[in-house]
Amino acid sequence: YYYTIKAVQYPTGNYYRRIDSTFVVERELTTGKLNAKICIRATTYIDKSTEREWVKQEYVNETFDYANFLLNKKIKYLYPEWFQNINDPSIQLDMLYEGLIVQLKNYKVVLMDADDIEPYAPWINESLELERSYEQKYPKEKFNFVTVEAFVSDDKYTFFMIKSEFDVEILRSVLVMETNRFKLLQVEIEE
Incomplete structure (x- = not known):
């Protein structure tokens, strides 16, 4: 399993009321399937x-x-705060409509397609579709609603932090793949 906050x-639907909640989430490493979701705090703010004059419950x-x-x-922490300086500059990662893409030199390969990402990030298809519709509506503009913020590897697994940001909504999820598979794809691209 791996764990996220x-x-x-x-x-x-009411300007004078909002609810914030924090959960600890346990997911299976190889499938992204939700195993446990524990609410540790829920806060309601009412004006x-x-x-x-906000009242907090x-x-x-x-x-x-x-x-x-x-x-x-x-549990060991994989991502330092704010995800700084952990990207390997030789590896370019991007989220495209097809899914998670790695690019080395002039060659791209899909690491994980959007359907495989869905269990880890249930919001992914909607966010990518929104990005695509904006690009079709405004073809001269480049939209990047979904991005790869960071990745980090250990001997067994590689973790990718992806983010969707549109208007005021920010969604983040962690994708997981076996490190051997990630390295194999890198070798294939380099050849």
């Missing part, structure tokens, strides 16, 4: 006076011990 801001999962969870699951 998922922060969600739910649209309530009762409509004068920006909060649920905190008192039974969940985050520090012990990390220790018991032997």
Whole structure:
């Protein structure tokens, strides 16, 4: 399994109310299938006076011990804060309509197609379709709603952080593939 922190801001349809929630998510490494989703905090903000006097109501999962969870699951952090300086400059990654693309020299290959990405990032097809529709509507512009923020490898797995950003909505997910497969694809491209 691998683990992520998922922060969600739910649209309530009301300008004077919003809900933020934070979850710890456990997914299977090889399939991206959701195994567990634990709510650790849910906060509702209400502006009762409509004068920006926000009242906060909060649920905190008192039974969940985050520090012990990390220790018991032997979790190690793969991404430094803000994902800085972890991209290999020789590898160019991009998210296109076809899926996750790696480019070395003048050759591109699909690492993971959009259907394979779906279990890891259920929002991917909608975001890529939105990007594609904007590109068709404004052909002289380049739109990059979906990007690869970072990737990092260990001996067994390579993790890719992808992000969709449109208007005020930001969605992030982690894609996983076996490191041997990733290296094999790199060798194929270089040859």
